[in-house]
Amino acid sequence: MEQQVTTNKKVILKDFVVGFPKESDMILKTSETITLKLPEGSNGLLVKNLYLSCDPYMRGRMTKTEGSYIDSFTPGSPLTGYGVAKVLESGHANFKKGDLIWGFTGWEEYSIINAPEGLFKIEHTDVPLSYYTGILGMPGMTAYVGLHEICAPKKGEYVYVSAASGAVGQLVGQFAKLSGCYVVGSAGTKEKVDLLKNKFGFDEAFNYKEEHDLNAALKRYFPEGIDIYFENVGGKMLEAVLLNMRLNGRIAACGMISQYNLEQDEGVHYLSSIIGKRVRMQGFIVGDHYHMYPKYMEMVIPLIKEGKICYIEDIAEGLESAPAALVGLFSGKNVGKQVVVVARE
Amino acid sequence: MEQQVTTNKKVILKDFVVGFPKESDMILKTSETITLKLPEGSNGLLVKNLYLSCDPYMRGRMTKTEGSYIDSFTPGSPLTGYGVAKVLESGHANFKKGDLIWGFTGWEEYSIINAPEGLFKIEHTDVPLSYYTGILGMPGMTAYVGLHEICAPKKGEYVYVSAASGAVGQLVGQFAKLSGCYVVGSAGTKEKVDLLKNKFGFDEAFNYKEEHDLNAALKRYFPEGIDIYFENVGGKMLEAVLLNMRLNGRIAACGMISQYNLEQDEGVHYLSSIIGKRVRMQGFIVGDHYHMYPKYMEMVIPLIKEGKICYIEDIAEGLESAPAALVGLFSGKNVGKQVVVVARE
Numbered sequence: 001m002e003q004q005v006t007t008n009k010k011v012i013l014k015d016f017v018v019g020f021p022k023e024s025d026m027i028l029k030t031s032e033t034i035t036l037k038l039p040e041g042s043n044g045l046l047v048k049n050l051y052l053s054c055d056p057y058m059r060g061r062m063t064k065t066e067g068s069y070i071d072s073f074t075p076g077s078p079l080t081g082y083g084v085a086k087v088l089e090s091g092h093a094n095f096k097k098g099d100l101i102w103g104f105t106g107w108e109e110y111s112i113i114n115a116p117e118g119l120f121k122i123e124h125t126d127v128p129l130s131y132y133t134g135i136l137g138m139p140g141m142t143a144y145v146g147l148h149e150i151c152a153p154k155k156g157e158y159v160y161v162s163a164a165s166g167a168v169g170q171l172v173g174q175f176a177k178l179s180g181c182y183v184v185g186s187a188g189t190k191e192k193v194d195l196l197k198n199k200f201g202f203d204e205a206f207n208y209k210e211e212h213d214l215n216a217a218l219k220r221y222f223p224e225g226i227d228i229y230f231e232n233v234g235g236k237m238l239e240a241v242l243l244n245m246r247l248n249g250r251i252a253a254c255g256m257i258s259q260y261n262l263e264q265d266e267g268v269h270y271l272s273s274i275i276g277k278r279v280r281m282q283g284f285i286v287g288d289h290y291h292m293y294p295k296y297m298e299m300v301i302p303l304i305k306e307g308k309i310c311y312i313e314d315i316a317e318g319l320e321s322a323p324a325a326l327v328g329l330f331s332g333k334n335v336g337k338q339v340v341v342v343a344r345e
Numbered sequence: 346m347e348q349q350v351t352t353n354k355k356v357i358l359k360d361f362v363v364g365f366p367k368e369s370d371m372i373l374k375t376s377e378t379i380t381l382k383l384p385e386g387s388n389g390l391l392v393k394n395l396y397l398s399c400d401p402y403m404r405g406r407m408t409k410t411e412g413s414y415i416d417s418f419t420p421g422s423p424l425t426g427y428g429v430a431k432v433l434e435s436g437h438a439n440f441k442k443g444d445l446i447w448g449f450t451g452w453e454e455y456s457i458i459n460a461p462e463g464l465f466k467i468e469h470t471d472v473p474l475s476y477y478t479g480i481l482g483m484p485g486m487t488a489y490v491g492l493h494e495i496c497a498p499k500k501g502e503y504v505y506v507s508a509a510s511g512a513v514g515q516l517v518g519q520f521a522k523l524s525g526c527y528v529v530g531s532a533g534t535k536e537k538v539d540l541l542k543n544k545f546g547f548d549e550a551f552n553y554k555e556e557h558d559l560n561a562a563l564k565r566y567f568p569e570g571i572d573i574y575f576e577n578v579g580g581k582m583l584e585a586v587l588l589n590m591r592l593n594g595r596i597a598a599c600g601m602i603s604q605y606n607l608e609q610d611e612g613v614h615y616l617s618s619i620i621g622k623r624v625r626m627q628g629f630i631v632g633d634h635y636h637m638y639p640k641y642m643e644m645v646i647p648l649i650k651e652g653k654i655c656y657i658e659d660i661a662e663g664l665e666s667a668p669a670a671l672v673g674l675f676s677g678k679n680v681g682k683q684v685v686v687v688a689r690e
Contacts, residue, residue, distance in 0.1 A: 069621040234617055256617040267612015272579055272601040274628035276414040281626040283619035 004036040010078040010108035011322045017062040020261045020330055025062070026079070026323040036110060038089045044114040045095055047085035049105055050345065052319075053133035054326045054338035055081065055167065056232075059260040069285050079107040079326075084122070084132045086345070092116045100125065102132035107322060109342060120293065124301055128313075134167050134337035135300065135311040142286040143171035143230075144296045146252035147179075149289065150282050151228045155180030158222050160241065163232035163257060164205065165192040165312070167337035172230045173202050174309050181228070184221045186237075188332040195335070199310060214240035225249070234259045235266045242270040242279075251281040261330055312336030349381040355423040355453035356667050362407040365606045365675055370407070371424070371668040381455060383434045389459040390440055392430035394450055395690065397664075398478035399671045399683035400426065400512070401577075404605040414630050424452040424671075429467070429477045431690070437461045445470065447477035452667060454687060465638065469646055473658075479512050479682035480645065480656040487631040488516035488575075489641045491597035492524075494634065495627050496573045500525030503567055505586065508577035508602060509550065510537040510657070512682035517575045518547050519654050526573070529566045531582075533677040540680070544655060559585035570594070579604045580611045587615040587624075596626040606675055657681030 008031040017025050038046045058081055061073045073079055083105040087095050095101065095116055103119035105111045113119065122132055134140060146168075147153060159176040163169045164185025173196065176183045185196045186208040196205035204221050211217040218226065218240050225246035231238060234256025241251070259265040274281060303309040314334040316325040322340045329338055353376040362370050383391045403426055406418045418424055428450040432440050440446065440461055448464035450456045458464065467477055479485060491513075492498060504521040508514045509530025518541065521528045530541045531553040541550035549566050556562040563571065563585050570591035576583060579601025586596070604610040619626060648654040659679040661670035667685040674683055 238616070253617075253620050255620065259617055265614055265617060267614045268616050269610055269612045271583070271613050271616070272598075272604055272610060274626065275598050275600065276630065277628060278630055278633065279628050281619065283622060283624050285621065285623060288623065 005033055006036060006110070007031055008034055008108055008110050009319050010106070011319060012077065013062065013073045013075050013079055015075045016064050016072070017059075018263065021059060021062055021327050023323040023327050026326075028320055028323070034110075036088055038091050038112065042091040042112070042114070043116075044091055044112055045087050045101070045116045045119075046089040047101065047105060047111050047113060048088055049083050049085045049109060049111055049342045051084040051130045051133050052105075052107055052322060052340040052342060053082040053137065053139075054316075054322070054329055054334070054340060055138070056255055056257045056260065056329055058326065059257075059330065069287070080104055081107065082133055082138050083342075084129050084137075085111065090116075095119070095121065100129065102137050107319070109319065124297075127301070127304055130313055130315070130339050130341070131304075131311060133339050134313060135171060135304070135309075136297070138286055139167035139337060140171055140300060141289065141293060141296055142254055143168045143175060144300070145286055145289040145292065146230055146254050146284060147172050147175050147228070149292070150252040150284055151230070151250040153179045153181050153228055157181045157227035158224060158246070159183045159228045159230070160218070160222065160226045161185040161202075161230045161232075162208070162237050162241075163187065163255075164202065165195050165200075165336060166232065166334070168254065169230070169232060170195075170200050170312060170336065171309070173200050176228070177201050177203075178303070178308070186217075189335075192332075192335060195312065199312065208237065215243050218244040228252075230254060231256065233257055235268070239269050242268070242273050245273065245277050245279050247277055249277060249279045251279060253281055253283040257330070314338045316340045318342070350378055351381060351455070352376055353379055353453055353455050354664050355451070356664060357422060358407065358418045358420050358424055360420045361409050361417070362404075363608065366404060366407055366672050368668040368672050371671075373665055373668070379455070381433055383436050383457065387436040387457070387459070388461075389436055389457055390432050390446070390461045390464075391434040392446065392450060392456050392458060393433055394428050394430045394454060394456060394687045396429040396475045396478050397450075397452055397667060397685040397687060398427035398482065398484075399661075399667070399674055399679070399685060400483070401600055401602045401605065401674055403671065404602075404675065414632070425449055426452065427478055427483050428687075429474050429482075430456065435461075440464070440466065445474065447482050452664070454664065469642075472646070472649055475658055475660070475684050475686070476649075476656060478684050479658060480516060480649070480654075481642070483631055484512035484682060485516055485645060486634065486638060486641055487599055488513045488520060489645075490631055490634040490637065491575055491599050491629060492517050492520050492573070494637070495597040495629055496575070496595040498524045498526050498573055502526045502572035503569060503591070504528045504573045504575070505563070505567065505571045506530040506547075506575045506577075507553070507582050507586075508532065508600075509547065510540050510545075510681060511577065511679070513599065514575070514577060515540075515545050515657060515681065516654070518545050521573070522546050522548075523648075523653070534680075537677075537680060540657065544657065553582065560588050563589040573597075575599060576601065578602055580613070584614050587613070587618050590618065590622050590624050592622055594622060594624045596624060598626055598628040602675070659683045661685045663687070
């Protein structure tokens, strides 16, 4: 078999990060010439990376942490994360050359994946492949699990989504609308707010940066209070939500992006209001729920094909653009799901 | 029928309270002579109050609040709360003269209860009647619901109880031991800590006032982390607990007594840790769960009779002592369930 010889471009984390991550915390490096070949006896996969996913949880991995649900990145090594890739060579019985997969891979052109058991084989290729970093991947499952499994929305309930135009939020809002809920989202620019109302079909949307008093804003949009809050933000936003929850409300705690770059997180006031209002706050990690992926796909693929749901991506071209794309998440630069295209096939 | 003429001693709330409540926020007042007789056509009950219950939630009722799960007290009127009473006259088909009841009544010698539907008739009188303000009343149900319904303890799990010698905490710990859990409690004096270990059978107990670093204390007592936290305290204690929860931990949020007298509650840090640890925090109000009272009684009465559970009360004699007894809750003066005896029969 002919073996291709090439170089391998990589995005390397220089060192652990304090505060807001900067592009300069990462460097782009091109390897010496390598041979595209699995090591002898490997049970892994050699893959060509096509799309890489930029996700807020990655901020946590830039810090040295212990006992987290996910390992820190290794300074001096490429970042890792969700991506879509093509199998060039397989040492594992479940995969063969030419398969498309999504799951954990490296921020580089070519990766060797040593434990491919956690990967998903891509069956539906009549949708954009990049969707497997978003609506058909981890963010899609996050929206589905958080809304349907954790919060169990009932028709007519009031749902609030923060970071609502993001990879997860745009889906939470649309799923909640499909469940017959009244849905309000917030985002940080006029453009995003317009998307929420005009593209994703939210009942209302507002720019949280223009609200001096988030509590008053939520009272305006939810005069009856909030039944379900899909928590992506934390901090002051969560405080305002706590003041506006309804009896028996549910909060799916998925992320708290406002806190990720602080050395000491903000204290959350009004937490005792969960007692009188019988609020349930549930933290979750999508990785616990991947057994439901087939069920989710059964639901979501027809919705996409029938045009009942849409998904906005913010596509950055080339590995070179990956550091800026990732960093941009934390200032809300991305509009929709932030994807990096490494190669299109 | 002969009608008894008497006076009626009452504990009146002077005005809404800011900060720590003081004895002088209440006054003892004796009414003009009254006739012990239900008004013509009343569907209510005329009762003689025997035992009154002092409970931390009553602090909230001393403040003018709106939209709370329970009404504020009315300045100028007697306090109300849980108590045990004897029916002197009944206008309601479910009750008759001589019945013993527990439920909401007034802080006075004689009360007219206009909506007796919410009262419980006392069936078991071969236990101390005062128990119906504690283990056989609201606090007992609170411990039962919070532990068994909200947290569903499994054998071998690690359970932490704050305010552990109080009306609810002493039961949570004992119920958790009976479920095969490892139980640690904290309280604010050596006497209470000794009770936890020697009387209530907690595996370990500590005086939180002697710990400069609550996080370190919990790490010492829970090297494997906490599966279940029964939250009575809030604030710094909750923060330390959040840092020590285990995967899939559960927090039953029953009360946050450390916050009740603050004009602005403390912010709670480390809340985002509930995400990675998949922690569920559930606020609850025992009043939603009284349909389970018969089931609870079936469980707890034999435990009492067989000496498998014990219950410590702090008995204050006479209505005169009621204001000090209530106020004492907030500095932890009471040892065990704080009860006020108005009359013994």
